[in-house]
Amino acid sequence: MTNKITDLFQIKYPIIQAGMVWNSGWRLASAASNAGVLGLIGAGSMYPEVLREHIQKCKQATQKPFGVNVPMLYPDIEKIMDIIVEEDVKIVFTSAGNPKTWTSYLKEKGITVVHVVSSVKFALKAQEAGVDAVVAEGVEAGGHNGREETTTFTLIPMVKEQIQIPLIAAGGIASGRGMLAAMVLGADAVQVGSRFVASEESSAHQAFKKVVVDAKEGDTVLTLKELAPVRLIKNKFYEDVQKLYKTSPNIEQLKELLGRARAKKGMFEGDLEEGELEIGQIAGLIHDIKPVAQIVNDLMLEFEDAKQAISNL
Structure with a gap:
């Protein structure tokens, strides 16, 4: 399966494993990349030198593309960006800040930049700043959300109508059916977070993973x-x-x-x-803890089954 996002990141499937704080270390990111999707290390919970260690271990664990998610509201942002450049990371997802602050700098270093937004307004600002793609995240998502409280399936077609760059849907997507629905509404790919929290490779505590599958x-x-x-x-x-x-x-x-x-x-x-x-x-649709490779395989099988079912209507 190829489209704008698979071409942009050189991945097999149009799925991004979200770079979540305290969940997305090198084990999760490398497993996701090895499974054919884009793995992201979540820098928001890492001191600069800890991030460097995770990047280096991820390089050793996968030969496939991976990236780093950087919430710009965290301290030591300059050190984090320096390490990303020094370690030759090729893909950066930025969030929780103004995309103009770092996009030009990163792109001058040959880095592909994606920015996470929660509204049409900020999607347009990100496009103006020169990012290569945007993640439009609805209020269903876990963790920190936009103040607009727009749902994913309302947000995606509104953003699609206004931007020309590739669009990644996030928030409330943990199945192949959800992935297909987001793409029907205009997304070129999906970013999946909660489903990967409940994976064997996630760095989340086992007790937290159990709470997620019991939710x-x-x-x-x-x-x-x-x-x-x-x-x-x-x-x-x-x-x-x-x-x-x-x-x-x-x-x-x-x-x-x-x-x-x-x-x-x-x-x-x-x-x-x-x-x-x-x-x-x-989380109410997540019932088990699985290896990342099996999660990706399940997503794609269900996606293809759902696509076939739609074509039969």
């Missing part, structure tokens, strides 16, 4: 919108947030409750009570 419809919620909207699984920490909201807190009080390293505590260390358990709404 049902309605178990995730978008909260902390005053800080940065985040979708997470309801647990004690979430209930503490709700109790605080009843007191009409200010931003400083919300920040104090959130504290530091909540996401690490929950997803990486497995504290299911006090941790921040970030996952998408689609």
Whole structure:
């Protein structure tokens, strides 16, 4: 299967494994790339030298293309970009910031740049900044979300109507049927996050993976919108947030409750009570933990079956 995205990244299938904090280390990224999709290392949870180590180990584990996802709101961004250039990473996904800040610099170094957006407005800004493609992510997605709260299947056709560069759909996609639906609406590829959290190669804690596969419809919620909207699984920490909201807190009080390293505590260390358990709404459709290669194979088999079923209508 070839299209704009498979050609752009030199991959077999038009699927991107999302670069998620505390989940997407070199093992996940290399396994995804070896399975024929684009693997991404999630730099958001890594100190610069830790990122360097993950890039080097990923190079040793795969000969296929892989990239790094860089949330631009994190500290040490200059050091992270320097390491990406020094280690000759060919693909960078940027998010949570202005694409104009780093796109020209990265492209001058011969790097393919993709920016994650949550609205038509920001998709156009990313295109203007010179990115090679955009990821349009709907509010169904796990982790930090856009303030617009637009659903994926509303967002994709609206972005498609306005941009000329390749479009990747994200948020609420964990099956071949979802992949086909996103592409029918105009996406050239899909970015999959939550399904790869529940993989054997994910760096997430096993206890968190189990919570993901046990999750049902309605178990995730978008909260902390005053800080940065985040979708997470309801647990004690979430209930503490709700109790605080009843007191009409200010931003400083919300920040104090959130504290530091909540996401690490929950997803990486497995504290299911006090941790921040970030996952998408689609968790209700994820029922098992599998090797990445099997997940990719399942996605493509279901995609082809769904495509055949549609053609028979």
